[in-house]
Amino acid sequence: DAGVIQSPRHEVTEMGQEVTLRCKPISGHDYLFWYRQTMMRGLELLIYFNNNVPIDDSGMPEDRFSAKMPNASFSTLKIQPSEPRDSAVYFCASGPSLHTGELFFGEGSRLTVL
Amino acid sequence: ILNVEQSPQSLHVQEGDSTNFTCSFPSSNFYALHWYRWETAKSPEALFVMTLNGDEKKKGRISATLNTKEGYSYLYIKGSQPEDSATYLCALHTGGFKTIFGAGTRLFVKA
Numbered sequence: 001d002a003g004v005i006q007s008p009r010h011e012v013t014e015m016g017q018e019v020t021l022r023c024k025p026i027s028g029h030d031y032l033f034w035y036r037q038t039m040m041r042g043l044e045l046l047i048y049f050n051n052n053v054p055i056d057d058s059g060m061p062e063d064r065f066s067a068k069m070p071n072a073s074f075s076t077l078k079i080q081p082s083e084p085r086d087s088a089v090y091f092c093a094s095g096p097s098l099h100t101g102e103l104f105f106g107e108g109s110r111l112t113v114l
Numbered sequence: 115i116l117n118v119e120q121s122p123q124s125l126h127v128q129e130g131d132s133t134n135f136t137c138s139f140p141s142s143n144f145y146a147l148h149w150y151r152w153e154t155a156k157s158p159e160a161l162f163v164m165t166l167n168g169d170e171k172k173k174g175r176i177s178a179t180l181n182t183k184e185g186y187s188y189l190y191i192k193g194s195q196p197e198d199s200a201t202y203l204c205a206l207h208t209g210g211f212k213t214i215f216g217a218g219t220r221l222f223v224k225a
Contacts, residue, residue, distance in 0.1 A: 004157075033213075043158075043203070043215040056212065091157065100146050100165060101207035105157035 004106035006092050012112045018080040021109045024073055025094030033103065034067055034077050035091040043091070049075065082113045116143055118206045120216035127194050128224055134190045135219040137204030141185035146207040149178055149189055152218065153200045161189075161202075194223040 005024040013019055025032045033048040047057040052069045060067070064083070069075040079086055089110050093103040119138045127133050139147065146165045150158040162171040167182040175192045191198055201218040208214065 035215075042217040045213065100163045101213055102148060102160050102163050103150075103158075103205075103213060104160070107157045 004092055004094050004104055006090075006106035006109050008109055009107065010110045010112075012114065013082055014114050015083055016081045017113075018078065019082045019086075019111060019113075021077040021090050021092075021111070023075045023077070023092030023106060025075070025092070026104055027073065028096065029094035029104070030097040031095040032069060032075050033093040033095070034075070035093065037089045037091060037108070046077070046090075079111075082111075084113045087112050116140055116206065116208065116214050118204055118214050118216035120202075120204050120219050122219060123217065124220040124222070126222045126224065129195060131194050131223075132190065132192045133194055133221070134188050135202060135221075137187045137189070137216055139185050139187075139204075139206045139214075141182055143206065143208045144182045144185070145209040147180055147182075147187050148205040148207060148213070149187070150203040150205065151200050152203055158203055189219075191221070194221070196223045196225045199223045 004026055007022045030051050034046040036044050036046055044059055046059045047067045048055055049069045065079055067077045089108045091105050091108045093105045095103050121136050148163050149161040151161050152158040162178045164180040169180040171178050178189045180187045189202055199222050201220045203218045204216040206214045
C-alpha cells in the first residue's frame, strides 16, 4: 500500500481564495482524520470520519472550514475564504478499526495564505 | 480540557549519550498511549502503542514504559545517534478515536 496520500504538498494562495486539500486514506482503514500543525498549537485535530461519516468536528475553527468524505477512498478539506492565519501544515491520517487507535499520517499539505 | 504534556521541549545531546523524555497525561481518560517519531519534512510515524499499566516496549535502542495510574510514560534512547534527531510525539488515545497530541520533544543529536 502506498500509505496516506495528500495533495497538494504545497499551496500558496492569496487571502480570500478558496483552498481545497485532498486525501486518500489507506485502503481498508475505517477512520480518517484531518489535523492542523502550527508552531503555536502543535497538532490540532480538526475533524474525523468513521466509515465516511463525520463523527467529531469540534476542532474545526470556524464556518470557513468544511470537510467531506464522499467515499471510503477520498476526503477533502476546504477553506473558503482563506485568511493568512490559516497558514499551516495540514495532515491527513487514517486508522484501522482496532482499539489501539494507531494513526498513519500523510506527508502533509503546507498552506501559505498571503 | 484534556492536556498531554511533554518535557523537555527540546534536548541537545552528543552522539553516544543515552537520553529520556517524559509524557504526562490525565490518567482518568486513558485508553491507549502512542509514541510517534517525526522527522523534519516527513510525517509522524508510530513507534509504540501502549495500553496496559506497566507496559514496556522496545524497538532497537528505543524503549518506552507506561504508568497509567499516575499518568506518565517515559521514552528512552540508548546510545543516541545523529539519525535519532527528530521530534518525539506522545499522544493520548481516549477512546472513540479521539487522540490528543502533546507538543513533542525535539531531539538534536550531535556527531
